Amino acid sequence: MDMDSPFILINLKTYKEGMGSNAHRIAAAAETVAKESGAVIGIAPTFTELHPMSYHYSIPVYAQHIDPIAPGAHTGHILPESVRSAGARGTLINHSERRLTLADIDACVQAARRLHLESVVCTNNDATSAAAAALGPDYVAIEPPELIGSGISVSKADPGIIERSVNAVRRANPNVKVLTGAGIQSGECVKIAIDLGTCGVLLASSVVKAEDPEAVLRDLVSLI
Numbered sequence: 342m343d344m345d346s347p348f349i350l351i352n353l354k355t356y357k358e359g360m361g362s363n364a365h366r367i368a369a370a371a372e373t374v375a376k377e378s379g380a381v382i383g384i385a386p387t388f389t390e391l392h393p394m395s396y397h398y399s400i401p402v403y404a405q406h407i408d409p410i411a412p413g414a415h416t417g418h419i420l421p422e423s424v425r426s427a428g429a430r431g432t433l434i435n436h437s438e439r440r441l442t443l444a445d446i447d448a449c450v451q452a453a454r455r456l457h458l459e460s461v462v463c464t465n466n467d468a469t470s471a472a473a474a475a476l477g478p479d480y481v482a483i484e485p486p487e488l489i490g491s492g493i494s495v496s497k498a499d500p501g502i503i504e505r506s507v508n509a510v511r512r513a514n515p516n517v518k519v520l521t522g523a524g525i526q527s528g529e530c531v532k533i534a535i536d537l538g539t540c541g542v543l544l545a546s547s548v549v550k551a552e553d554p555e556a557v558l559r560d561l562v563s564l565i
Contacts, residue, residue, distance in 0.1 A: 347531070347565045348541030349558070350383045350403065350461065350482075350520065351548050352433065353390075359549045364390050367548065368398045370555035375400055378562040381541075385433055388419065395428025403461065404432035406439045409448030421452040431459030433543075435473070437484055443472065450476045461520065461543070467505035474513035481510050482520040482543045500537055507538035528563040535565060 351371060353359030359367065364386050371382040383401040386394050395402045404427075408418040424432055434449045435441045441449065446462060453460040460478035464470040465485060473481045483506040507519050521534045522543035534542050542561075551557040 346379055346381045347535060347562070348381045348383070348518075348520065349531070349561060350385060350541070350543045352385045352405065352436075352543060352545040353387065353549055354405070354438070354545050355387060356546070356549050360387060360390070364394065365397070367554045368394055368400060370558055372398050372400050373555060374558040374562060377559075378565075380562045380565065382558065382562075383430070388424075388427075391424065391427040391429050395430075401430040401459075402428060403459070404429045406436065407432045407434065407449050407452065407458075409441075409445045409452065421449070421456055421458065425456045425458055429458065431461060431479065433482075434460055434462045434478070436463045437465065446473065447476050450478045453478070463522075463543070464506070467502060467509040470506040470519075471509035471513045474510040474517045477514060478517060480518045480520050480540075481506070482522055484522040484543065500533065503534060503537045503539060525561075526557075528560050528565070531561050532564040 353364055368384050371384055375382040383403055385403040385405050404424040406419055407421045407424055410418050412422060432453055435446050450460045461480040461482050462473040462478040463482045463484055464473050470481050470483050503521050510517050510519050519539045520541050520543045521539050525542045525544040526547035531542055548554050548557050
């Protein structure tokens with residue numbers, strides 16, 4: 342798998358449309374379109390789906406969250422080692438729906454690095470993007486929270502925040518790649534994001550809630 346190819350990461354969140362057989366339908370569509378297009382299409386399912394998704398599909402699978410803990414007495418927490426042993430390739434960290442302190446983000450990034458998990462730290466503006474990049478994750482994913490799930494693409498509504506965030510990340514750590522999210526729903530959105538310097542997008546509802554996820558994914562990769 343060529344991680345220099347455009348990267349589309351689908352967050353299934355806890356939508357009912359992204360659970361059970363629906364999750365497998367989305368994963369199968371992602372695998373088909375990835376093979377056809379050469380794009381890298383990953384999926385971030387609920388925790389109970391990490392192992393079956395990793396086992397049944399060739400696409401990269403990411404956890405939606407990890408906690409900054411070591412093995413021990415942490416009932417109900419998400420242990421990074423468990424995510425790794427389930428077959429995940431990486432993890433989201435600090436998603437807008439699961440915010441962490443800067444110290445906890447740092448601890449999660451370090452845990453991910455130690456376990457050879459790719460880290461995708463979510464941020465909401467160029468300043469937090471720079472702070473996140475300084476921690477050395479694999480990716481920073483910029484998502485203005487007011488646009489998440491809105492159907493209004495950040496690529497069109499606020500391209501400046503993408504450009505500023507890309508520049509801020511490059512200044513802080515040129516080895517960190519940038520994704521963007523919030524309202525991404527078409528191939529045009531993806532193309533604009535990549536033209537502004539990102540390597541891809543993080544999205545959810547436009548694929549997860551689609552009647553035909555495969556058709557949506559084909560459109561998303563159509564201009565790249």
